[in-house]
Amino acid sequence: MIAIEDDARLTQLFSGETIRNxxxxxxxxxxxxxxxxxxxxxxxLIAVLKGAFIFAADLIRAITVPCTIDFLSASxxxxxxxxSGTVALRHSLSVANRHVLLIEDIVxxxxxxxxxxxxxxxxxxxxxxxxxxxDKPAARKHPVRIAYTxxxxxxxxVVGYGIDYGEHYRQLPYIGFFSS
Ligand code: 5GP
Numbered sequence: 051m052i053a054i055e056d057d058a059r060l061t062q063l064f065s066g067e068t069i070r071n072x073x074x075x076x077x078x079x080x081x082x083x084x085x086x087x088x089x090x091x092x093x094x095l096i097a098v099l100k101g102a103f104i105f106a107a108d109l110i111r112a113i114t115v116p117c118t119i120d121f122l123s124a125s126x127x128x129x130x131x132x133x134s135g136t137v138a139l140r141h142s143l144s145v146a147n148r149h150v151l152l153i154e155d156i157v158x159x160x161x162x163x164x165x166x167x168x169x170x171x172x173x174x175x176x177x178x179x180x181x182x183x184x185d186k187p188a189a190r191k192h193p194v195r196i197a198y199t200x201x202x203x204x205x206x207x208v209v210g211y212g213i214d215y216g217e218h219y220r221q222l223p224y225i226g227f228f229s230s
Pocket of ligand 1: 101154155156157158159160161162163206207208209213214215
C-alpha cells in the first residue's frame with residue numbers, strides 16, 4: 051500500500067479545476083436534454099457508491115431541472131486493482147415509470163453498469179441513461195451505452211475525487227495515477 055503522504059508517486063491526470071469545468075458542462079447538457087421533466091415527475095439520479103459520491107454531489111449542483119437522488123451500492127474490486135468479475139449490488143430502489151440517470155465514477159469492463167442496467171430495466175423505468183465521469187473504452191468487455199462521459203482515459207488505474215485504492219485517496223481534489 052502506498053501511503054497517502056507519498057503522493058509524489060501520483061501523476062495528476064485531471065486537476066480539480068478541469069474536473070469542475072467538465073462537470074459544469076455535463077450539468078448543462080443533462081439539464082438541456084431533460085428540460086421536459088417537472089417537480090411532479092423529476093429526473094431520478096442514482097449514484098453508484100462509493101466511487102461516484104463526490105462526482106454526484108458536484109453534478110447535482112450543476113443540474114438546473116427538477117431532480118431527486120438516491121444511492122446504490124456496487125462493489126466489484128474489493129481492495130485489489132483488478133476486477134473480481136462479480137458484482138454485488140445493494141439497493142431497494144423503485145424506478146418504474148421514472149426518468150433514471152445512473153451516475154458512475156468509471157466504466158471499465160462495463161460489467162457493473164450492465165448488471166445495474168439489467169436489474170433496473172426489469173422494473174420498467176420511463177428511460178434509463180448513464181453518466182460516467184471517466185470511461186476506459188480500451189478495457190470494455192460488456193457493451194454499455196453511455197449518454198454522458200466526462201473524460202475518456204487510457205486503461206490505467208486512477209484514484210482521487212471519490213475514487214479509491216484500498217479505501218484511500220478518495221479525498222484527493224484531483225484525479226491521478228501511480229507512476230512506477
Ligand atoms: P467495471 O465493472 O466497469 O469493470 O468496473 C467499474 C468499477 O470498477 C468502477 O465503478 C470502479 O469502482 C472500479 N474501477 C475501474 N477502474 C478503476 C480505476 O482505475 N481505479 C479505481 N480505484 N477503481 C476502478
